[in-house]
Amino acid sequence: MQDQIRILKQQALNDLQQVDNTESLPGWFRDYLGKKGAVTALLKQLGTVAAEERPQVGKAINDLKTELQDSFDSLQERLRQQKMEKEIASDSIDVTLPGRPFPTGHLHLTTQTLRKIYQIFAEMGFQVYEAPDVETDAYNFQALNIPEYHPARDMWDTFWVNKEVVLRTHTSPGQIRAMKEFGPEPIRVILPGKCYRYEQITPRSEHQFYQVEGLVLGHKIRMTDLIGVMNEFARKMYGSERKTRIRGSYFPFTEPSIEIDMDCILCAGEGCRVCKYTSWLEVAGAGMVHPVVLKNGGYDPDVWSGFAFGMGVERPAMLKHGIRDIRYFYGNNLQFLQQF
């Protein structure tokens, strides 16, 4: 057997020496190292070798295999090199031609917008707090001062998983979770994430969309703090020249509640279709955290106060880029995505 290995090695290397072009390489490989090649055939005979010699013979065959493979690889490399040099010399390939560009991906427009929002709030000392998409009725409604009989429940058409479990209709349940996790200590968080509503899909509304909620709790936190934070946000997000205004509003989990508007970024006060000729665009809904919500989160409303706000994510991106249909965000259409 050892003789057989030696002879085969000699023969294989001799044959390899005769190979002088890349086209003949596969033939040699098939004859010696392929599935039906001579080395594989030797390995198959290993069973006939006496048991005490078998480890030694097996090792010899494997060494042969490795050596032949190495010789083959280096010859292949050398021949390819030669072929390329010949082609360059004969001018048949143009080495000055630019390479083919690799198609690279980039972040989704929603992610880009979210990260911009994170950055602005991070500069004001906010941390990102993530809460689950699947919520209980208790967190999504009850703890936020929306009991079962409360008419405000009509504001959200809800995907019910069962009687107690819902796909969250807003990011607000994260407020309660943050309070229970960190409290009673000062809090400054934003709560980004997807929300779900069981409603008809139109160019202006999807059944899923992103929101970013904010929550600040501490001692002597006042409405002026809220307005200051919102002004700072509007100016960093939409431009330092932005003007804002506040209007009274209603949410079950804040008291008092407000809406923050800014002057229309498209028409600069002239009035246009996007601002519905009012010259104002809504930035966020907000308010001072309702005492009942504070209590539900484990904070004593006589000692603690704070504010909360919530805003859309797709909507600002739509405004900024003049996107007319929210459905594009979830359509996986590359022609849309590659523009941003």
Ligand SMILES: [Zn+2]
């Ligand atoms: Zn306008």
